[in-house]
Amino acid sequence: xxxxxxxxxxxxxxxxxxxxxxxxxxxxxxxxxxxxxxxxxxxxxxxxxxxxxxxxxxxxxxxxxxxxxxxxxxxxxxxxxxxxxxxxxxxxxxxxxxxxxxxxxxxxxxxxxxxxxxxxxxxxxxxxxxxxxxxxxxxxxxxxxxxxxxxxxxxxxxxxxxxxxxxxxxxxxxxxxxxxxxxxxxxxxxxxxxxxxxxxxxxxxxxxxxxxxxxxxxxxxxxxxxxxxxxxxxxxxxxxxxxxxxxxxxxxxxxxxxxxxxxxxxxxxxxxxxxxxxxxxxxxxxxxxxxxxxxxxxxxxxxxxxxxxxxxxxxxxxxxxxxxxxxxxxxxxxxxxxxxxxxxxxxxxxxxxxxxxxxxxxxxxxxxxxxxxxxxxxxxxxxxxxxxxxxxxxxxxxxxxxxxxxxxxxxxxxxxxxxxxxxxxxxxxxxxxxxxxxxxxxxxxxxxxxxxxxxxxxxxxxxxxxxxxxxxxxxxxxxxxxxxxxxxxxxxxxxxxxxxxxxxxxxxxxxxxxxxxxxxxxxxxxxxxxxxxxxxxxxxxxxxxxxxxxxxx
Amino acid sequence: xxxxxxxxxxxxxxxxxxxxxxxxxxxxxxxxxxxxxxxxxxxx
Numbered sequence: 001x002x003x004x005x006x007x008x009x010x011x012x013x014x015x016x017x018x019x020x021x022x023x024x025x026x027x028x029x030x031x032x033x034x035x036x037x038x039x040x041x042x043x044x045x046x047x048x049x050x051x052x053x054x055x056x057x058x059x060x061x062x063x064x065x066x067x068x069x070x071x072x073x074x075x076x077x078x079x080x081x082x083x084x085x086x087x088x089x090x091x092x093x094x095x096x097x098x099x100x101x102x103x104x105x106x107x108x109x110x111x112x113x114x115x116x117x118x119x120x121x122x123x124x125x126x127x128x129x130x131x132x133x134x135x136x137x138x139x140x141x142x143x144x145x146x147x148x149x150x151x152x153x154x155x156x157x158x159x160x161x162x163x164x165x166x167x168x169x170x171x172x173x174x175x176x177x178x179x180x181x182x183x184x185x186x187x188x189x190x191x192x193x194x195x196x197x198x199x200x201x202x203x204x205x206x207x208x209x210x211x212x213x214x215x216x217x218x219x220x221x222x223x224x225x226x227x228x229x230x231x232x233x234x235x236x237x238x239x240x241x242x243x244x245x246x247x248x249x250x251x252x253x254x255x256x257x258x259x260x261x262x263x264x265x266x267x268x269x270x271x272x273x274x275x276x277x278x279x280x281x282x283x284x285x286x287x288x289x290x291x292x293x294x295x296x297x298x299x300x301x302x303x304x305x306x307x308x309x310x311x312x313x314x315x316x317x318x319x320x321x322x323x324x325x326x327x328x329x330x331x332x333x334x335x336x337x338x339x340x341x342x343x344x345x346x347x348x349x350x351x352x353x354x355x356x357x358x359x360x361x362x363x364x365x366x367x368x369x370x371x372x373x374x375x376x377x378x379x380x381x382x383x384x385x386x387x388x389x390x391x392x393x394x395x396x397x398x399x400x401x402x403x404x405x406x407x408x409x410x411x412x413x414x415x416x417x418x419x420x421x422x423x424x425x426x427x428x429x430x431x432x433x434x435x436x437x438x439x440x441x442x443x444x445x446x447x448x449x450x451x452x453x454x455x456x457x458x459x460x461x462x463x464x465x466x467x468x469x470x471x472x473x474x475x476x477x478x479x480x481x482x483x484x485x486x487x488x489x490x491x492x493x494x495x496x497x498x499x500x501x502x503x504x505x506x507x508x509x510x511x512x513x514x515x516x517x518x519x520x521x522x523x524x525x526x527x528x529x530x531x532x533x534x535x536x537x538x539x540x541x542x543x544x545x546x547x548x549x550x551x552x553x
Numbered sequence: 554x555x556x557x558x559x560x561x562x563x564x565x566x567x568x569x570x571x572x573x574x575x576x577x578x579x580x581x582x583x584x585x586x587x588x589x590x591x592x593x594x595x596x597x
Contacts (some may be wrong), residue, residue, distance in 0.1 A: 081579070086574070141570075212594075213597055216597070218592065218596040219593055220589040220592055221589045221592075221593045263563055264563065264565035265564070269566075275581075276581060280585075
């Protein structure tokens with residue numbers, strides 16, 4: 001980071017916070033502090049929904065995932081448009097007309113108080129854990145760039161986000177999100193253009209796409225059905241639909257965004273905008289990761305992208321052999337990649353087949369050497385099942401982007417964190433105050449009292465998220481970890497809302513028992529089987545509905 | 554649960570009805586999955 005990078009970074013962040021706080025003035029009642037007085041236009045909600053979902057994890061980890069595993073993660077989002085349509089047609093008008101602050105408030109009207117309380121507690125557990133992950137990701141960025149301990153950067157980021165969210169309420173959160181998405185798009189486009197511009201002169205953009213595809217990095221759709229495979233067309237369309245139904249229909253961090261709409265139509269438009277824009281956006285982010293992969297075909301890449309772990313294994317007696325294997329394979333892959341481009345230009349099918357085989361063989365060697373290095377990390381006392389996915393994009397950014405752009409991309413990471421984290425903390429505080437405190441502990445207090453309680457609750461959840469962020473690095477690739485945590489709880493929440501909307505005979509006790517059974521089924525599946533986490537939502541939802549129907553019968 | 558009188562169910566700004574808008578999103582999804590599939594086949 002040079003002085004210009006710091007100027008770009010600080011200017012971006014300060015302007016986001018100040019603009020959000022400026023738009024949030026007058027948030028002095030519960031309705032304004034938690035729901036912006038229900039006055040928001042569709043485009044602000046749409047970008048806020050997008051920003052809340054697209055945390056820093058999306059940019060750090062998705063690009064790394066594409067680098068090592070290709071673009072098939074995009075299939076995860078195939079269920080999103082279906083879920084959005086279902087939510088627009090069902091829960092959006094119901095929530096609006098019921099004039100609720102939270103999704104769980106609706107459950108009391110439909111079932112009873114204990115079902116509402118259980119749903120609220122499940123949400124608090126799930127979102128509280130995710131909030132830690134959201135803060136941890138950019139802390140990772142700063143620790144890589146500045147060499148600071150992750151605990152210090154986590155605390156610093158947490159403090160900024162907490163302050164900003166406590167003061168501004170949801171209006172600050174939403175309007176900041178709008179500005180943050182602008183910075184995010186700008187930074188990502190700049191990163192992709194720079195990556196392509198830095199490739200060798202004989203490698204065109206078309207060649208780069210060809211090379212990424214030849215290495216299996218453009219595998220956007222895989223049609224095989226496998227319960228254990230995390231990302232394929234079927235898990236995306238079925239499992240993804242259930243996950244997004246849960247996320248956008250039952251998760252207060254998203255429901256609260258579209259509850260701020262000035263009408264049902266405005267809320268629907270905000271969700272449908274995401275139905276259309278989200279898949280291309282994820283495709284674009286994954287494509288950046290694939291291009292970073294091509295970039296490193298021609299530029300020496302480190303054996304492991306995390307410097308601390310490289311230093312750790314440097315003393316190992318096995319390290320020189322692994323490094324030598326990696327270097328040989330990298331050189332072979334580079335030569336084969338250039339040969340493949342030449343054969344493509346010459347339209348020589350036989351040479352293309354030969355070079356492609358050599359290229360893929362070299363890639364397998366590289367993957368093997370990297371796997372050996374990961375084992376060395378473990379043997380040297382490092383993390384078990386170590387993966388450096390989260391460091392790949394950041395290493396590229398800090399080493400190869402020109403001055404100024406580094407600051408911009410780091411601002412992207414910060415902007416994404418602030419938007420996602422503030423939305424989460426804000427929703428956690430809302431559920432704590434509206435569904436638990438105001439409902440069970442302190443009924444009938446003044447509006448001012450509940451605004452104050454909301455601010456305290458925001459502070460509490462912010463501190464909680466920072467503490468949890470201290471140990472989330474053990475969960476593996478961050479983007480998957482975020483969704484894994486969500487999937488442990490979403491299925492039962494979704495099942496409860498399905499019962500509320502479509503099974504009129506089911507009453508409170510049956511729904512309550514069903515949720516407990518659904519949660520037990522999900523946790524059992526997670527601990528005792530290796531079924532992919534994308535299916536947890538389907539299993540949980542089905543068990544909740546089936547159990548409630550049996551109890552009702 | 555109180556009903557909210559100031560939450561009108563307005564028509565969408567395009568395509569006339571919400572049902573048509575939802576159908577358009579469904580068609581869009583089919584097209585985008587098809588495009589991604591063709592992209593994968595073209596570059597594998």
